[in-house]
Amino acid sequence: xxxxxxxxxxxxxxxxxLGILPPIAGALLGVAGCYxxxxxxxxxxxxxxxxxVSIEYGHPVTLDSFFTEIPPNTKxxxxxxxxxxxxxxxxxxxxxxxxxxxxxxxNVVDRTAPTGKAVPFKMYAGKAPDPExxxxxxxxxxxxxxxxxxxxxxxxxxxxFMIGVRLTDSNGNYSVVDVPFRVIKDVQAPKxxxxxxxxxxxxxxxxxxxxxxxxxxxxYAVKPKLEIDDSKVDLTQVGDYDLVYRATDDVGNVxxxxxxxxxxxxxxxxxxxxxxxxxxxxxxxxxKDINKKILGKNDTxxxxxxxIFYWVHNNIRFVLRTPQYENWAVAAINTFSKKYSSCYGTxxxxxxxxxxxxxxxxxxxRKVSRAHPNYHYWALVKLNGEWYHCDAQKYFDGTSKKxxxxxxxxxxxxxxxxxxxxxxxxxxxRSTKSVQKYVDVYNGKIKSGFPYK
Numbered sequence: 493x494x495x496x497x498x499x500x501x502x503x504x505x506x507x508x509x510l511g512i513l514p515p516i517a518g519a520l521l522g523v524a525g526c527y528x529x530x531x532x533x534x535x536x537x538x539x540x541x542x543x544x545v546s547i548e549y550g551h552p553v554t555l556d557s558f559f560t561e562i563p564p565n566t567k568x569x570x571x572x573x574x575x576x577x578x579x580x581x582x583x584x585x586x587x588x589x590x591x592x593x594x595x596x597x598x599n600v601v602d603r604t605a606p607t608g609k610a611v612p613f614k615m616y617a618g619k620a621p622d623p624e625x626x627x628x629x630x631x632x633x634x635x636x637x638x639x640x641x642x643x644x645x646x647x648x649x650x651x652x653f654m655i656g657v658r659l660t661d662s663n664g665n666y667s668v669v670d671v672p673f674r675v676i677k678d679v680q681a682p683k684x685x686x687x688x689x690x691x692x693x694x695x696x697x698x699x700x701x702x703x704x705x706x707x708x709x710x711x712y713a714v715k716p717k718l719e720i721d722d723s724k725v726d727l728t729q730v731g732d733y734d735l736v737y738r739a740t741d742d743v744g745n746v747x748x749x750x751x752x753x754x755x756x757x758x759x760x761x762x763x764x765x766x767x768x769x770x771x772x773x774x775x776x777x778x779x780k781d782i783n784k785k786i787l788g789k790n791d792t793x794x795x796x797x798x799x800i801f802y803w804v805h806n807n808i809r810f811v812l813r814t815p816q817y818e819n820w821a822v823a824a825i826n827t828f829s830k831k832y833s834s835c836y837g838t839x840x841x842x843x844x845x846x847x848x849x850x851x852x853x854x855x856x857x858r859k860v861s862r863a864h865p866n867y868h869y870w871a872l873v874k875l876n877g878e879w880y881h882c883d884a885q886k887y888f889d890g891t892s893k894k895x896x897x898x899x900x901x902x903x904x905x906x907x908x909x910x911x912x913x914x915x916x917x918x919x920x921x922r923s924t925k926s927v928q929k930y931v932d933v934y935n936g937k938i939k940s941g942f943p944y945k
Contacts (some may be wrong), residue, residue, distance in 0.1 A: 534592055539561045541587070541594045549602035549663070550577055550633045558587060558596045565590035575600075575944040578633075580663070596688050605667040606632035606659040614830075620644050625659050626671045641668045645810040650677030660842065681747040682716040683709045683741035689752045694730050694857050695867050702735060702760040713741040725753045730857050731918045752854070757855040757869070763819060771821035778828040779844035791853050794875050797882065797939050798898060802846045802936030804884040805896040807831060808838055838884050839869040856881070864911040870897075877945050878923035881905040881912065895933045901926055 502930050540559045547557055553572040557563050569586035575598070583598040607629040615621060623638035630636050632846030654675040660666040685707040692700060702720050710716045721736040733753045740746050763771070809832040820840045827837035828844075839855055846853045851873060859869035870883035880899040887895055887909040897908050902922050905912045930942040 512527045516737075537589045537594065538591050541589075542596055544597040544599065545585075546599040546601045548578065548604060549580060549600060553577065553598065553696045557598075558585065562618075569593065588848075591766060602634065602661065602663040602665060604632070604661075604667040606630060606636045606661050607667060608636075608659050608669050610657075610669050610671040612718070613676075614674045615647065615676070617648050617650055617675050617677040618743065620647050626655075626657050627659065627669055632659075632661045632665075634663050642845075645673075645674070647675050659666065676712055677745045678712045678741065678745060680741075681745040682713065682741050683750050684718075684737050684739050684747060687707065687749050687751050688736055689754060690735070691756055692727060694755050694757060695728060695860075698727075700727075702737075708739045710739075710741045710745075716741045722753075724739075724913075725755075727753075727755055728860050729915045729918060730755050730757060730855070731915070745928045757820065757857065768819065768821065771819065771825065775821040775824040775828070775840075775844045776848050778825065779841070779848050782828075783845055783848060787849070791945070792938075793849070794905070794942065794944070796849050796850055796873055797846065797873055798931070798936055798938050800849075800882045801843060801896055801898055802933070804838060804845070805886060805894075805933075806839065806844050806936075808884070810838070810886055811906055812833065819909050825930055835869045835885055836867075839871055841885055842871050842882070844873070849873070854879075854919065856919060857914075858911060859913045859915055861911075861913070864913075868910065868912070870912065872919060872922070873899075876927075877901060878925070879920050880923055880927075883912070885910070891933060898933055899927050899932050 505910050518696045540561050540563060542558050542560070545557050547553065553575055554565060555568070555855065559566070566587060566589045566633050569588050570583070572585065575583055577600050580602060582600070585596045587594050587596065588681070588823070593786070599799050608630040611615055611626050611628050613621065613626055620640070620840045623640060630760055637660050639658050639660070642657040645653070645655050647653075651674075653671045653675065656668045656670050656671050658668050659664050686705045690700070690702070702722065703718070706718070708716050717740045719738040722733075725733040733755065735751050735753045737749045737751070738746060739748075746748045783796075783800070783937045784805065786803050787796050791799070808827060812834050822844060823833070824840035827833040827841045833840075843853055843855070854872040856870050858864065858866075860867060870881065870885070870887075872879050873882045874880075880901070881897060881906075882899060883897040885896060887897070897905060900908065901924055902916070903924075904926060929940045932939055939943065
């Protein structure tokens with residue numbers, strides 16, 4: 493019994509020791525080993541994953557951004573292809589690392605400064621230009637503003653400078669681009685060359701080119717601005733008028749030259765000085781021949797003037813627009829020769845006859861108006877120490893008689909037939925004392941009692 497019992501006990505022990513326990517121990521060791529390996533693998537994955545990741549604005553989301561080394565069989569759980577990296581936001585990203593899920597925070601950020609290319613700038617001394625003009629080829633994924641890096645520069649002095657322009661994006665990133673500046677200090681006004689006075693026959697100035705032959709130069713400006721101010725010029729009235737030339741360069745330097753526009757009764761008519769003298773000599777010669785016939789040696793200037801205007805009134809027939817208006821002497825010669833003319837030729841022969849007697853006289857020109865759009869010419873004659881209106885033109889006195897005006901005051905000439913309105917300020921002061929009761933224009937005589945001074 494005892495021997496059998498011991499034998500049985502031995503068999504169970506051997507069974508456990510040799511048949512069962514070793515496999516169990518091996519299994520336990522295997523499980524422990526697997527657990528250890530798994531734990532180490534998870535620990536390895538966790539060590540490789542980055543808890544917070546920042547990527548640049550607009551860039552794609554990739555696995556390598558989240559690991560120092562990508563574990564095998566790793567893929568995104570979060571649908572990263574639906575994340576808009578054009579928005580500066582943070583996202584929770586889930587990642588499957590071979591069955592182990594990890595999480596990381598993704599921050600979309602913008603740390604890249606804008607870039608741009610300097611545009612060299614040339615300018616006149618003065619206010620700094622808008623920085624927008626100084627940078628080209630700007631690149632950034634957000635909007636970019638431009639400003640001077642160290643505040644608006646002082647560009648009131650000439651010279652070459654490098655001036656920094658700051659490019660700042662909407663996220664505060666910035667870069668500075670140095671822009672070459674060349675600043676010109678221009679203090680020299682333009683020069684106006686070729687100016688001169690003008691002689692214009694009254695009423696004949698249409699189309700006159702005041703800028704003809706002018707040259708405007710400047711030390712910097714390629715084409716200075718030229719203005720011609722003729723606002724004070726009245727080509728319809730005899731007189732001397734200021735014509736102003738004004739040249740302005742690019743920075744506002746101004747030069748002015750004032751010339752005179754002489755609006756005259758007669759002009760040169762394209763004649764040389766020698767030709768004009770020849771015509772005047774001939775006109776005066778023809779006047780002298782007539783004066784010798786009609787004037788007495790003892791005649792006073794008043795009587796001489798009366799006889800001259802009386803002769804012209806009776807011997808020169810009125811024909812409209814017949815003389816040459818550009819030169820009084822040519823008009824006088826034609827009128828003496830043909831014995832007809834309009835008012836201009838009538839005045840011209842009166843002038844010639846008065847001049848050779850040394851009697852001062854001037855031509856008066858009608859001030860044209862809508863009612864009287866044509867010019868009319870007559871004489872102011874200095875007689876008895878004062879200026880009077882004299883007009884040899886034929887007028888009717890309200891009856892069948894023809895007469896002319898002689899030694900009239902302004903008031904009297906205004907009341908005479910036709911329109912004798914004129915620019916009073918352009919002529920010497922006229923007499924206000926009437927002598928008409930001593931004037932017999934029908935017979936060409938001065939009555940006795942004339943109040944000589």
